[in-house]
Amino acid sequence: MKSPKQAASKGAAKAKSSTGSNSAPLNDRERVQMFSDMVLIREFEEQVHRSYLEGLVHGTTHLCQGQEAVSVGAAKALRPDDYVTYTYRGHGHCIARGMEMEPAFAELFGRSTGVCGGLGGSMHLQDIDRGLIGSFGIVGAGLPVAGGAGVTAQMNGRGQVSMVFFGDGACNIGAFHEALNIAQVWKLPVLFVCENNLYGEFTRIEHTTPFEDLVKRARGYDMDAVMVDGNDVEAVYRAIAPCVAKARDGGGPAFIECKTYRHRGHSRTDPAKYRPQAEVDAWLKRDPLDLYRAKLAKSGVLPEKEAAKIVDKAREAAGAAAKKAAAAPWPDGNQNFAAKMFA
Amino acid sequence: MDFVVPKLSATMETATVLKWLKKPGERVKLGEALVEIETDKAAIEVEAPADATLATIIAPEGTKVPIGGMLATLDAAGGAASSPPAAAKPPKSVPAAPVVAVPVAAAPASAPAPIPTAAAARGVSLPPRIMASPLARRLAREGGIEIAALTGSGPHGRVRKRDVLARVGGQGGAVRARPAEIVPPATLSGSEAFSSMRARIAETVSTSRRTIPSFTLDRWVETTALREARKNLSAQIERETGVKVTVTDLLLQALADTLHGQPGMLERLIEAGGQMRREGGGSIDVGLVVALDDGMMIPVLRDLGDKSLGEIARARRDAVARVRAGRLIAADAAPAAISLSNLGTGGADRFEAIINPGQSSILAVGREHERVIARGGWPTVAPGFHLTLSVDHRLIDGVRGAAFIGALADRIEFGPWTAA
């Protein structure tokens, strides 16, 4: 009788081999696009920051400036029919997959035109049609769910993968371990992308974890694991794409640790004074946008002036989208909430 | 602090809580209406005795509570300590939960707590509460049975359905092991249960007839002067107060003036400790019979001696409006010695009104009509009506009664009719 492993290999072997940008080298147009995507995320997050100060964003929000290369590099390796799961620091992953800014802002502002109708908020952006199946506010909770999407991908047999983003803090919680174990045992096409920004909320990694290189965790599950500079968008792509290709072919899950850093605090209300200034400065010098912009300018792919234009355009678009979102109405208090719960 | 049932009339023994006007947690101001209760006389709003927050409702709607019984606990600003109920005295203005000559609860000890058992915790014995299941209460209400008169077979003496049905079925309260076997009696087709107001009136008039030995004194009075006065004064009064003066207002003024000169008629009979005592009236308060669709109420108009005609008219109008709206206030149930029942627009020449228990007389006024009278030895025609005064013979003898009705007749026929 087949074990899930054997069945999975057999099933996935029937899948078409990956095509397109998953295995091919990047061309200049794609490079410029990746830069634009990172800029878009940055400008979105900066606008969220400004809107928060204006009182438009409620509760709290978790910004990802500094981690754009991970979102964009990873997204580049995906197909539209792949599944993506992420965390409360998830705006970047959503924008990278094409979520539009205005409904995203509207969701953060709590308006009826938000992607979730104002019912979820910053921590729960979702767009099921883009494969953005869920954003999880409980640390680590998304990993088992991504595993389930991996089972679906395996059962469907058309080479889909399930990618899940999480931070270094999630590597210590039970859900993480159960998800990695099941994925490895069942050989699920799941890509576990760890954004190691050295801080689990306010606590630096050496206080909570016996080591800084989290690939060791994955290797404990006998899983393929790769470590990469998370601030180099092309390096991220080059590290993830082969893992994705292998998963599509039934080769099982992989763990990709992206070393990165968040520019701002854990959440909007956190001034992050717990980080040594020297460390912050060093990482700010390695801003992924600055690094790539310089690289593209140097290689002649994108002149500085054009890059500046891209930034301006994105900033303007973000501002306009936020303004429109701020004018949207509040959700109807008399709506049918039961229908929002139950289909 | 404890919020207890005030004694709003001499004959009142219990009250039924009709409607709580505030919810626990809500604030209430001194003098603000807090609960509506029904006494033997009327439905009355009881005001809060202080600025406070309603803490716990102890007597929910529908329960019957004796005088002095706990209605609720209030958190007065600054603490929940209870204070002893106010000493008995006739209330002057709108009373805050007045307690008049009532066997009060013993002075509380020092542990305040806004919970229903607070009194018990302080070692105070609460007035007995009627224990009955909601079902039993409803069946009793529907069947017109006094639940307080039933003995309960449930725990703590709780009255249960079987106890109510046993009474209704005439089985004298025998307890059955299988309550389902007792069925409610079939009602006669076409008959209807008494409304609570009708039932209250029935009880009141029956009590009056049963307990007050009364006799009547009759006098026909000419109303020529009264009509003149009304014509002359009404425009001015209406201008000053916005109220149209009625015959009733003029009668009340006449009564007030006459009572002023005959203060013996302001006495009331009180039974205390099995003894009869007479209590003199301080102010001139007169009850006014106000007709309703299927009944009547008798709000008391107070301090008529100090009121101008316009003020009397306004007081009369407001009281009638309150009665019609079903929103009597505590002042309406103040004690009084005499009431006025004016059927001047009705079809009866004369009638004998029934004294309101707790009062000592009542004046009935019949139909205004013309008759042939003798004046100066010659026959002539004049308008007038019958005054029929019923008095409690225990207090008022023939001489006093006759003197009063004579003085009243003179006052009506000869005035002085003024706006003052």
Add this chain to the structure above:
Amino acid sequence: MPVQEMTYREAILAAQTEEMRRDPKIIIMGEDIGPSGGPFKTCQGMYEEFGALRVRDTPIAETGFVGAALGLALTGYRPIAEIMFADFLGVCFDQIVNGIAKHRFMSGAQSTVPLVIRSIGGGGLRFGAQHSQTGESWMLSVPGLKIVCPSSPSEAYGMLKSAIRDDNPVLVLEHKALLSSKGNVDLGMDHLQPLTGPKVLRPGKDVTIVASLNMVGKALGAADKLSADGIEAEVIDIRSLRPMVVGPIVESVRKTNLLVVVEEQVQVGGWGAEVVSQVVNEAFDYLDAPPARVTLPDYPLPYSPALEDAAIPSPDSIAAAVKALI
């Protein structure tokens, strides 16, 4: 198809098997449910029929595979997760109450979550405190979940089918003491039982007794005892805790004027309080005595048979509670 007498366990198996034949999107996961057929044999033969992709033995990782159930449900599948002991719902509590129950709502209804979690729980079999909860009260206050309690083979069959076909998360709380109980089941591919609404199992005019799961049988036993004393009890199976429908119970209390709720839960936090509260609200003037509840005592279920038996409501203790009211 004919009505067949079968056990509760067989009814569960029949329902699962039929549904999985009908819809290839249904898969089942759980511990030891594969070749072993499940520790309670509720999946016997399914691995052989449907294969390893659709009948998945999981590691001992409730968070892992209940979370996976959510992922499957979000991406077009209809998973069933079997939780070996209802007590283990505590292990995957976060995935259920924060994840599964809230996902659709937080997404603004973008997602549908058609999944079933079946747990086997309940006391009376000397499994001790950590293996004897029914799980009824643990998720009672979580909107977004449906919770059903099949008390007989017929309900186990029909409600499980309905749960599988429902496009929402349904928690099916089965009782291990009922697994071998027998009853008639009206078999048939589309023979469903509704997921909401109590049922009157035994009419009576003197008292209303409401119960769930294994307590239904105890209540019926109590009714027999009471009948001998001339007291006719109306026994109602609550069947569904979320959404809770009390209409038929209110109707019953209007007739009998007395209410007793029997739960295999401790008193505080037990679902019976909700029933009592709603009945008092809607049938206040029909109550001839305060509603009574018969529940577990307020300590974990002891192992020793004498103590366990004394703690769980029995026909005798239920009948005594009724007599105290009459």
